[in-house]
Structures are given as C-alpha cells and as structure tokens.
Amino acid sequence: xxxLTLAVVAGGxxxxxxLSTAVDYYCNVDEVGVRSGCDTGRRLRIQGTxxxxxxxxxxxATLFDIExxxxxxxxxxxxxxxxxxxxCLPVVVHGVFNEPSGMFLGDRxxxxxxxxxxxxxxxxxQEAEADSAACETSA
Amino acid sequence: xxxxGFILGSYALTFGSIVIFAxxxxxxxxxxxxxxxDEDKPWL
Amino acid sequence: xxxxxxxxxxATQRRGTSTPATRVIGILTISxxxxxxxxxxxxxxxxxxxxxxxxxxxxxxxxxxxxxxxFIVTALASGVHLxxxxxxxxxxxxxxxxxxxxVVFMAVTLVTGMLxxxxxxxxxxxxxxxxxxxxxxxxxxxxxxxxxxxEGTREQRAxxxxxxxxxxxxEVPLVHWSVKLWRSLxxxxxxxxxxxxxxxxxxxxxxxxxxxxxxTLLFVWLxxxxxxxxxxLDLSAExxxxxxxxxxxxxxxxSA
Numbered sequence: 001x002x003x004l005t006l007a008v009v010a011g012g013x014x015x016x017x018x019l020s021t022a023v024d025y026y027c028n029v030d031e032v033g034v035r036s037g038c039d040t041g042r043r044l045r046i047q048g049t050x051x052x053x054x055x056x057x058x059x060x061a062t063l064f065d066i067e068x069x070x071x072x073x074x075x076x077x078x079x080x081x082x083x084x085x086x087x088c089l090p091v092v093v094h095g096v097f098n099e100p101s102g103m104f105l106g107d108r109x110x111x112x113x114x115x116x117x118x119x120x121x122x123x124x125x126q127e128a129e130a131d132s133a134a135c136e137t138s139a
Numbered sequence: 140x141x142x143x144g145f146i147l148g149s150y151a152l153t154f155g156s157i158v159i160f161a162x163x164x165x166x167x168x169x170x171x172x173x174x175x176x177d178e179d180k181p182w183l
Numbered sequence: 184x185x186x187x188x189x190x191x192x193x194a195t196q197r198r199g200t201s202t203p204a205t206r207v208i209g210i211l212t213i214s215x216x217x218x219x220x221x222x223x224x225x226x227x228x229x230x231x232x233x234x235x236x237x238x239x240x241x242x243x244x245x246x247x248x249x250x251x252x253x254f255i256v257t258a259l260a261s262g263v264h265l266x267x268x269x270x271x272x273x274x275x276x277x278x279x280x281x282x283x284x285x286v287v288f289m290a291v292t293l294v295t296g297m298l299x300x301x302x303x304x305x306x307x308x309x310x311x312x313x314x315x316x317x318x319x320x321x322x323x324x325x326x327x328x329x330x331x332x333x334e335g336t337r338e339q340r341a342x343x344x345x346x347x348x349x350x351x352x353x354e355v356p357l358v359h360w361s362v363k364l365w366r367s368l369x370x371x372x373x374x375x376x377x378x379x380x381x382x383x384x385x386x387x388x389x390x391x392x393x394x395x396x397x398x399t400l401l402f403v404w405l406x407x408x409x410x411x412x413x414x415x416l417d418l419s420a421e422x423x424x425x426x427x428x429x430x431x432x433x434x435x436x437x438s439a
Binding site: 140141142143145146147148149150152153154156157160161164165167168169171172174175179180182183 | 198199200201202216220223224234235236238239242243246284287290291294295298299301302401404405407408409411412414415416418419422
C-alpha cells in the first residue's frame with residue numbers, strides 16, 4: 001500500500017514537472033516573435049544549429065549564433081556549454097532576450113544528438129569535415 | 140576512450156544489475172525448491 | 184517451529200528452477216553478452232559527433248527493448264488470465280515475473296540514458312516528451328508490482344494486476360512514438376529524437392543487433408527462472424499455511 005501510494009505521488013510529480021517546464025517550450029529560431037508562444041518577452045527554449053565559425057569563447061561567457069531555416073540569432077551563454085557542443089550541431093538554448101541588444105541570454109544549452117550515427121574513420125572523417133564546412137547536416 | 144567513466148560505468152551498471160537480479164532469482168528458487176516436493180515443479 | 188515437509192533428496196534441492204533448456208539458453212546468453220562487450224566497447228567505431236559516448240547505445244537500447252518486451256508479455260499473460268476459460272494462475276505468475284524483469288531493465292535504461300545524456304546533451308535529465316513518458320512507464324510498473332503486493336487472495340491479486348497490466352502496456356507505444364506525437368512541442372523535429380528507427384553505420388548496427396539478440400535470450404532465461412520461482416513462492420506460502428494449521432489443530436487449537 002505504501003509503495004502504491006508512493007508510485008501514485010511520483011507519477012503526479014513527474015507529470016507536474018513536465019507540464020510546468022514545458023511552459024518555455026521549443027521554438028525554432030525563425031519562429032521567434034512570429035509564432036504564438038514564441039514572444040521575445042518571455043522565457044524560451046530556442047532550437048537551432050550552431051553557426052559555423054560563430055563560436056567565440058571569452059572569459060566567463062561563450063558567444064555564438066544559432067541558425068534555423070535561414071534565420072539567425074546571437075546567443076550569449078554564461079560559461080562553457082557542456083555535452084558535445086560544437087559548430088554545426090543542433091542545440092536547444094534556454095534563456096531570455098536582453099531587450100535593448102536583442103541578444104539571447106542563455107542559461108542552459110543542450111546539445112541534441114541526431115538520430116544519425118556516423119563512424120569515425122579516415123575516409124569518413126574527411127567526408128565529415130567537408131560536411132561540417134558546409135554545415136549542411138541540419139536546419 | 141573519452142568519457143570512459145560514464146561509458147564503462149553504464150556497462151558495469153547494466154551487467155552488474157543483470158548478475159545481481161539473476162543470481163537472486165536462482166538463489167531464492169533453490170531455497171524454495173528445498174521445501175517443496177517435485178510434484179509442485181511441473182518443469183522438472 | 185517444525186513444518187511438515189515432504190522428503191527431500193539432495194538432487195531435488197540442487198535442481199531449483201533450472202532445466203536443461205535454461206542451461207542452454209544461459210550459455211547462449213553469456214556468450215552473446217561477451218560478444219556484446221567486444222563489439223560495443225572495442226570493435227565498433229566511435230561516432231563522428233558523439234565520440235565514444237555512442238557506445239552507451241549498445242546497452243541502453245537493448246535494455247529498453249527488453250523492458251518493452253517484458254511489459255508486452257505481462258499484458259499477454261494478463262489477457263490469458265483474465266479472458267481464458269481457466270483463469271490460469273500460472274499465467275498470472277508469468278505476468279508478475281515478466282513485470283519484475285521489466286522494472287529492473289527500465290531502471291537500467293533510465294540510468295544509462297541519464298549518463299548518455301550527460302555526455303551528449305550536457306544534462307542528465309530534461310522534461311522532454313520521451314524522457315517524461317519513460318519515467319511514467321517505469322512508475323506505472325512499480326505501481327503494478329505494488330498492486331500485486333496488496334492483501335487479498337491469489338485470485339484477487341491476479342485479477343487486479345491483470346487489469347493494471349492491460350492498461351499500463353498502452354504506455355509502451357506512447358513512449359516509443361512520443362518523439363513524433365509531441366511534434367507540436369518539438370516543432371519541425373528534423374534532428375531531434377532518439378527513435379529506434381535510426382540511420383546507423385554498418386558495424387554500429389551490427390553491435391546493436393548483437394545487443395538485442397543477447398538481451399532477448401536473457402529475457403527468456405530470466406522469465407523461465409523467475410516465473411518458476413514465483414510459482415514455488417505461491418505454493419510454499421500455501422503449504423506453509425496448511426502445515427501451520429495442521430500443527431495448530433494437533434496442538435488442540437490452544438494458541439491463538
């Protein structure tokens with residue numbers, strides 16, 4: 001009976017957590033300010049691909065662009081993003097807009113691993129580099 | 140290997156859980172088997 | 184307290200839940216699992232973006248596969264109990280054994296997934312559709328086992344849990360297709376999602392295949408042992424009760 005009660009409570013907590021954090025849900029870069037729920041005045045999660053050559057690491061912050069469907073957005077992230085963060089990979093940035101500068105201030109960056117897995121070997125590596133040079137894998 | 144701790148840890152956790160669970164199942168089975176006659180064990 | 188037990192031979196004791204069939208399956212499982220380790224950790228290549236982290240996939244995906252399989256078997260056995268003419272208690276024990284196995288592997292899946300997520304996404308957990316529904320699936324089956332533990336007769340236990348088992352299995356497709364179902368939340372999910380339907384390098388796909396075969400064999404082995412164990416658990420509780428009653432009668436019902 002105790003376990004059953006705990007299970008029901010845990011289920012409730014999971015659903016509440018999921019629903020409450022889903023409030024700032026994914027918007028693609030090109031939907032910011034366009035799609036309802038993606039207004040710049042609120043907390044957002046924005047998805048886009050890290051722009052090629054856009055990553056600048058300064059003391060205590062990382063600057064980069066995220067792109068999606070032809071739109072681009074400047075992001076300032078306090079710290080160094082974790083995971084496998086690098087150029088040309090899709091990421092989701094959590095944060096708010098700094099209204100005067102239009103810069104998106106990220107406080108959390110998640111790297112989304114794609115469902116494509118490619119082996120690292122010499123031939124493929126060159127291919128991969130050619131790929132990432134064009135940054136054509138996504139967006 | 141990068142992130143070896145995480146990767147080997149996940150393998151160790153997976154196989155460790157399997158071994159503990161399987162071992163417990165067999166052990167309890169043997170203990171119960173000692174108290175029951177073979178008629179109660181249709182798989183024999 | 185002395186319990187009247189039937190004569191036991193050393194041979195009977197040694198047998199336990201194992202039979203020639205489970206021994207063969209056990210040996211196959213162990214050899215496939217060794218191959219899984221060799222392919223997963225050594226022979227398969229690192230991923231272009233993920234590096235060696237991709238190796239977690241070879242235990243993570245087979246674990247969740249085994250858990251899904253276990254929950255589907257629980258539902259099938261629940262159906263056999265509920266709708267079968269004999270309302271078989273043996274089917275109920277298979278359902279219970281399978282759910283126990285599923286819960287263990289669901290826990291393994293969640294933890295290995297968190298470790299994998301920490302490396303690739305940068306976070307252990309994210310309240311995203313796939314992760315949330317997976318957590319709910321795990322909790323549901325912990326609840327299923329709790330229902331089995333409620334007081335009542337064996338028939339009550341079987342009936343209650345069969346109903347729960349038939350409803351809870353509906354979450355399996357929900358979890359699997361959650362990435363697609365919640366597209367509105369994920370927008371154009373061109374890159375998101377951890378679907379089973381992935382594009383994989385040849386050797387990576389083969390390693391995953393080895394894992395799925397090894398874990399399927401493992402499931403069969405565990406289910407045979409565990410359902411036999413649960414059968415004996417029921418019978419020994421019964422005979423324990425009977426002999427306790429017989430003993431009390433013999434003592435003239437003096438003790439309460």
